[in-house]
Amino acid sequence: xxxxxxxxxxxICKSGTSVKIECRSLDFQATTMFWYRQFPKQSLMLMAxxxxxxxxxxxxxxxxxxxxxxxxxxxxxxxxxxxxxPEDSSFYICSAYETGYTDTQYFGPGTRLTVL
Amino acid sequence: xxxITQTQPxxxxxxxxxxxxxxxxxxxxxxxxxxxxxxxSSGEMIFLIYQGSYDQQNATEGRYSLNFQKARKxxxxxxxxxxLGDSAMYFCAMREGPGSARQLTFGSGTQLTxxx
Numbered sequence: 575x576x577x578x579x580x581x582x583x584x585x586i587c588k589s590g591t592s593v594k595i596e597c598r599s600l601d602f603q604a605t606t607m608f609w610y611r612q613f614p615k616q617s618l619m620l621m622a623x624x625x626x627x628x629x630x631x632x633x634x635x636x637x638x639x640x641x642x643x644x645x646x647x648x649x650x651x652x653x654x655x656x657x658x659x660p661e662d663s664s665f666y667i668c669s670a671y672e673t674g675y676t677d678t679q680y681f682g683p684g685t686r687l688t689v690l
Numbered sequence: 691x692x693x694i695t696q697t698q699p700x701x702x703x704x705x706x707x708x709x710x711x712x713x714x715x716x717x718x719x720x721x722x723x724x725x726x727x728x729x730x731s732s733g734e735m736i737f738l739i740y741q742g743s744y745d746q747q748n749a750t751e752g753r754y755s756l757n758f759q760k761a762r763k764x765x766x767x768x769x770x771x772x773x774l775g776d777s778a779m780y781f782c783a784m785r786e787g788p789g790s791a792r793q794l795t796f797g798s799g800t801q802l803t804x805x806x
Contacts, residue, residue, distance in 0.1 A: 608794075612733075617781065618781070620793055623793060669735070677723065677785070681736075683734040
């Protein structure tokens with residue numbers, strides 16, 4: 575299957591700092607990528623849909639100014655958590671579509687964010 | 691109403707036995723896709739199997755098969771000859787509507803433990 579990478583895999587930061595997470599499709603082009611958040615022992619919650627060359631579409635309840643998404647190329651989307659606070663600590667995971675018969679979403683390995 | 695329901699929070703199976711993980715879905719769209727993902731403790735989401743709403747036959751991928759009962763709106767995952775490495779969280783997901791780049795809706799997951 576297609577490969578999606580995510581960087582960094584783990585980050586610890588102080589409250590008030592901003593953190594950027596990168597999501598890359600390594601062997602295919604992805605016009606659409608998705609960002610999810612997952613709390614321990616819970617399911618994935620969609621945060622936003624990232625479209626190459628246009629503004630991201632955010633799910634209800636997700637703060638646009640808090641979670642900045644940029645999809646500047648067909649292989650890269652970034653999520654920036656601005657002015658992070660302890661409640662932003664979570665597992666963030668991205669996915670990208672490989673178009674084809676199944677239109678399967680392939681996921682990155684995730685980023686564990688801990689805000690102190 | 692829940693779009694994807696997984697009623698088994700936890701399941702145990704003996705090594706080399708088969709196990710069925712339940713998933714029911716709710717949609718009024720005639721075109722949809724059903725996916726199963728595996729999430730080990732490392733956090734990555736691993737794509738296992740896909741079933742399209744118009745597919746006539748049940749999907750199979752190695753030891754994984756999908757028992758698709760359209761009238762009952764169920765898409766159970768069957769894992770044959772369980773291995774210790776199959777211990778993980780399993781998520782059922784649905785994409786509604788045709789075309790690519792549509793979001794997935796996830797169930798709450800089933801934690802599978804394979805016993806030696």
